[in-house]
Amino acid sequence: MKCVIAGGNVKVLGQAVHSLSRIGDELYLEPTESGLSLRTVNSSHSAFASFLFAPLFFQLYEPGPAPDTEHFRCKVHMKVQPPCPGNPPAKSPQLFFRQVTVPVSIPSPQSFLGVFRSLPSLEKSVGKCLILLKPRASRLVLQLHCKYGVTKTHNLAFQECEQLQAVFDTQSCSSCLCAPARVLAEAVVHFPLTLAEVTLGTGPGGKIGLRNYVEDEAEPSKTMVTELWLAEDEFQSVAVSPGSHITFCLKEFRGLLTFAEASNLPITIHFDEPGRPVVFTLDDTVLEVHLVLATLSDLESDSQPAPTNGVSHLPAPSDDFADDLESYMVALETSTYEGAPEEPPSPTFPLHNPQTVQGNPEEEEEEDEEGAVPGTPPHKKFRSLFFGSVLTPGGPSLAPTQEVLAEDSDGEN
Amino acid sequence: MSLSAQPPASGESFVLSASLANARHLSSLLRAVHFQDHATCFATASGLRVTVEDAKCIQANAFIQAEIFQEFAVQEESVVFRINLSVLLDCLTIFGTSSLPGTSTTLRMCYRGYGYPLMLSLEEGGVVTVCKINTQEPEELLDFDFCSTRVVNKIILQSEGLREAFAELDMTSEVLQITMSPDKPYFRLSTFGNAGSAHLDYPRDSDLMEAFHCNQTQTNRYKISLLKPSTKALALSCKVSIRTDAQGFLSLQYMIRNEDGQICFVEYYCCPDEDISEAEL
Numbered sequence: 061m062k063c064v065i066a067g068g069n070v071k072v073l074g075q076a077v078h079s080l081s082r083i084g085d086e087l088y089l090e091p092t093e094s095g096l097s098l099r100t101v102n103s104s105h106s107a108f109a110s111f112l113f114a115p116l117f118f119q120l121y122e123p124g125p126a127p128d129t130e131h132f133r134c135k136v137h138m139k140v141q142p143p144c145p146g147n148p149p150a151k152s153p154q155l156f157f158r159q160v161t162v163p164v165s166i167p168s169p170q171s172f173l174g175v176f177r178s179l180p181s182l183e184k185s186v187g188k189c190l191i192l193l194k195p196r197a198s199r200l201v202l203q204l205h206c207k208y209g210v211t212k213t214h215n216l217a218f219q220e221c222e223q224l225q226a227v228f229d230t231q232s233c234s235s236c237l238c239a240p241a242r243v244l245a246e247a248v249v250h251f252p253l254t255l256a257e258v259t260l261g262t263g264p265g266g267k268i269g270l271r272n273y274v275e276d277e278a279e280p281s282k283t284m285v286t287e288l289w290l291a292e293d294e295f296q297s298v299a300v301s302p303g304s305h306i307t308f309c310l311k312e313f314r315g316l317l318t319f320a321e322a323s324n325l326p327i328t329i330h331f332d333e334p335g336r337p338v339v340f341t342l343d344d345t346v347l348e349v350h351l352v353l354a355t356l357s358d359l360e361s362d363s364q365p366a367p368t369n370g371v372s373h374l375p376a377p378s379d380d381f382a383d384d385l386e387s388y389m390v391a392l393e394t395s396t397y398e399g400a401p402e403e404p405p406s407p408t409f410p411l412h413n414p415q416t417v418q419g420n421p422e423e424e425e426e427e428d429e430e431g432a433v434p435g436t437p438p439h440k441k442f443r444s445l446f447f448g449s450v451l452t453p454g455g456p457s458l459a460p461t462q463e464v465l466a467e468d469s470d471g472e473n
Numbered sequence: 474m475s476l477s478a479q480p481p482a483s484g485e486s487f488v489l490s491a492s493l494a495n496a497r498h499l500s501s502l503l504r505a506v507h508f509q510d511h512a513t514c515f516a517t518a519s520g521l522r523v524t525v526e527d528a529k530c531i532q533a534n535a536f537i538q539a540e541i542f543q544e545f546a547v548q549e550e551s552v553v554f555r556i557n558l559s560v561l562l563d564c565l566t567i568f569g570t571s572s573l574p575g576t577s578t579t580l581r582m583c584y585r586g587y588g589y590p591l592m593l594s595l596e597e598g599g600v601v602t603v604c605k606i607n608t609q610e611p612e613e614l615l616d617f618d619f620c621s622t623r624v625v626n627k628i629i630l631q632s633e634g635l636r637e638a639f640a641e642l643d644m645t646s647e648v649l650q651i652t653m654s655p656d657k658p659y660f661r662l663s664t665f666g667n668a669g670s671a672h673l674d675y676p677r678d679s680d681l682m683e684a685f686h687c688n689q690t691q692t693n694r695y696k697i698s699l700l701k702p703s704t705k706a707l708a709l710s711c712k713v714s715i716r717t718d719a720q721g722f723l724s725l726q727y728m729i730r731n732e733d734g735q736i737c738f739v740e741y742y743c744c745p746d747e748d749i750s751e752a753e754l
Contacts, residue, residue: 171668199669209676209678210679211672213673214670
C-alpha cells in the first residue's frame with residue numbers, strides 16, 4: 061500500500077491518530093478500495109473507533125494488490141506505554157467483535173502516535189506525509205516531508221492481524237440526534253475531566269439532557285450531580301423515542317469530540333435502548349468516522365418477559381427486531397466461543413437465568429438489593445454484551461437463521 | 474550599575490577577578506554544559522573556559538571571552554581549579570532564574586589562587602549575596618585534539634532546524650547515528666528504537682544549511698545518552714557546526730548570542746561508539 065497525504069490533511073491525520081490513541085493502544089490499519097481505515101478498540105472491548113479516509117483525502121492512494129485478493133491488514137502500537145491500569149472495572153459493558161487473531165511474534169511497542177505527536181509542528185512544518193506498507197520487510201514506513209527540504213522517515217514494526225470490526229447497525233437504532241460539535245463540546249465542558257460516565261436522554265418539552273452518571277455505591281451526601289438541558293433547536297436534527305436515555309463513557313467520547321471540533325463537523329448520535337451501543341458518526345466527503353461505545357444496561361426498564369433461552373438479562377427484542385433476533389443469536393453464540401484472544405480474559409456476559417442460584421455474586425447482590433430497597437432508582441450495571449447484526453453498517457443480507465441448540469456451559473470467566 | 478567591589482586587602486591579591494553586569498550571561502552558558510556535577514574552570518587573559526566531562530567519552534566546553542565581562546583580570550598565566558558546577562549555578566541564580574525586564578543580577582567573582590575558595594558577590598535591587606565555593610584539585614582532562622586540519626566532514630546548520638529533532642530524539646535508541654556524505658542522504662540523523670528506526674535527512678541545498686563541506690561518506694554512532702545534554706546548548710544557539718575526523722570523533726560547536734547580542738561558544742566533543750561493520754540505513 062502506498063499513499064501520500066498533502067497539506068492540511070496531514071494535520072487531520074494527526075488529529076485522527078490522537079483521537080484514536082485516547083481509546084486504544086493499538087492502531088489497526090487496513091487499506092481498502094474505499095479508502096484507508098484506521099481503527100482501534102479499548103482493552104475492555106467497550107469502545108471501538110474507526111476512521112475511514114476516502115481515496116480523495118489523499119494526494120495519491122494505492123491500496124495494493126487487485127480487489128480480488130485479500131487486502132493486507134496490520135496493526136501497530138500507538139503508544140509506548142502499556143495500557144494504563146485504570147481500565148474500567150470488571151463490570152464494564154462490552155461490544156461484540158468479529159474474531160481478532162494475532163500471530164505469535166510481538167516486537168516491542170512503538171509509537172505511531174509519536175510520529176504525529178506535535179500537532180502544531182505538523183501544521184507548521186510538514187508539507188507531505190507518505191505512508192508505505194512493506195509486508196515483506198515487515199515495516200510500515202511513514203515519511204514526513206518537512207520545511208527546508210528536511211525528511212523524517214519512520215520505519216515502524218507491525219503485526220499482521222485479522223480484521224477488527226465492531227458489530228453495530230445504525231439503521232436499527234430508534235433514536236438519532238445530530239448536533240454541531242461545538243454544541244456538544246460546550247455541553248461536555250461542564251463535566252469534570254475525571255467523570256467516567258454520562259447519561260444522555262430525552263426530557264420534557266423535547267429537550268435533550270446530559271447528566272453525570274452516579275454510581276449506586278456513591279454516598280448521596282458526597283455526590284455532586286450536574287445536569288444540563290439542550291433545546292431541540294440546538295440540534296440539527298432530532299428523532300428520538302420519548303423517554304429514551306443511555307449512559308456511556310465520557311472519556312472515550314471526548315477524544316472524538318476534540319476531533320469533530322477541530323474539523324468543524326457535526327456529530328450524529330445513534331442510540332437505542334440502554335445496553336445497546338451508542339454510535340457517534342462524523343461524515344464528510346473524504347472522511348467517515350465511527351465511535352461505538354457500549355452503554356449501561358438498565359434492567360428495570362426492560363418490561364419484556366425473559367426469553368427461555370436463558371439470556372434474560374439482555375433487553376429482549378420486540379417483534380420489530382425479529383430479524384435482528386436471528387443475528388442476535390448468532391452473535392451471542394459466536395461471542396461466547398471467541399472473546400478476546402490476546403487480551404486478558406474480560407468478563408463476558410454470563411448466560412444463565414437470573415433465578416438460578418448459579419448467578420454470579422454481583423447478580424445475586426443486585427437481586428438482594430432490589431428486594432431490600434424497592435424505592436431506589438433502577439440498578440444499572442454495565443454488563444450487557446452488545447450485539448446487533450453481524451455486519452458492517454450498510455452491509456447486505458442478514459446472517460442465516462440459527463437456533464441455540466445448547467446453552468453455553470462455560471459462560472463465566 | 475553599582476558593583477559591590479571588594480578591593481583586595483592589603484598584601485593579598487586575586488589571581489582572578491572579574492565583574493559581569495548581567496550574571497545570566499554566565500549562568501545560561503554554564504547550564505548548557507551542566508550534565509555533571511563537577512567542572513574544571515580555566516581562566517586566561519582571553520577569558521574563562523568551563524569544561525565538563527563524562528565517561529571519558531564526552532567533553533563539553535563553555536567559553537566566555539574576556540570581552541563579555543566588564544572587568545576581567547588574570548594575574549597568572551593560567552588559573553585552573555575544579556568546582557562543583559551545580560553549586561556554582563545555584564549561586565549565580567540565587568535571585569531566581571526568571572528575568573524581569575530591566576532587572577539583572579550583577580556579579581563579582583574573585584579567586585585568590587590554589588587552595589582558596591571562589592568568591593562570588595551577587596547583587597540585585599540593592600540586595601547583596603556573598604558566596605564562597607570551595608575549589609578542588611583539577612583533574613586531568615581529555616584532549617580530543619580536534620584540529621581543523623584533520624576534519625573530514627563539516628557542515629554548519631541553523632539551529633532552528635535541529636532543535637525539534639534533538640528534543641524529540643527516540644531515547645529508546647541506544648545510539649544516535651550520524652551520516653555525512655557528499656552524496657545522498659548528505660546529512661542524516663538516525664535512531665534505532667524499541668520498535669523501529671527513524672531517520673532525519675537534511676539535504677545539502679536546504680535553506681538551513683549554511684555550509685556543507687563533506688568529502689567522504691562517514692557513518693558513526695554515538696551513545697545517545699551522552700549526546701542528549703547537548704540539546705540545551707542547541708536550544709540556546711543560533712548556529713551549530715558539526716565536524717567529524719577520520720576516527721569518527723564528533724565535534725559540535727554552538728554559536729550562542731546572549732541578551733546583549735554578544736557571541737559566545739559552547740562545544741561538545743564525543744567519541745564514537747564501538748566499531749560497527751554495517752550501518753542500518
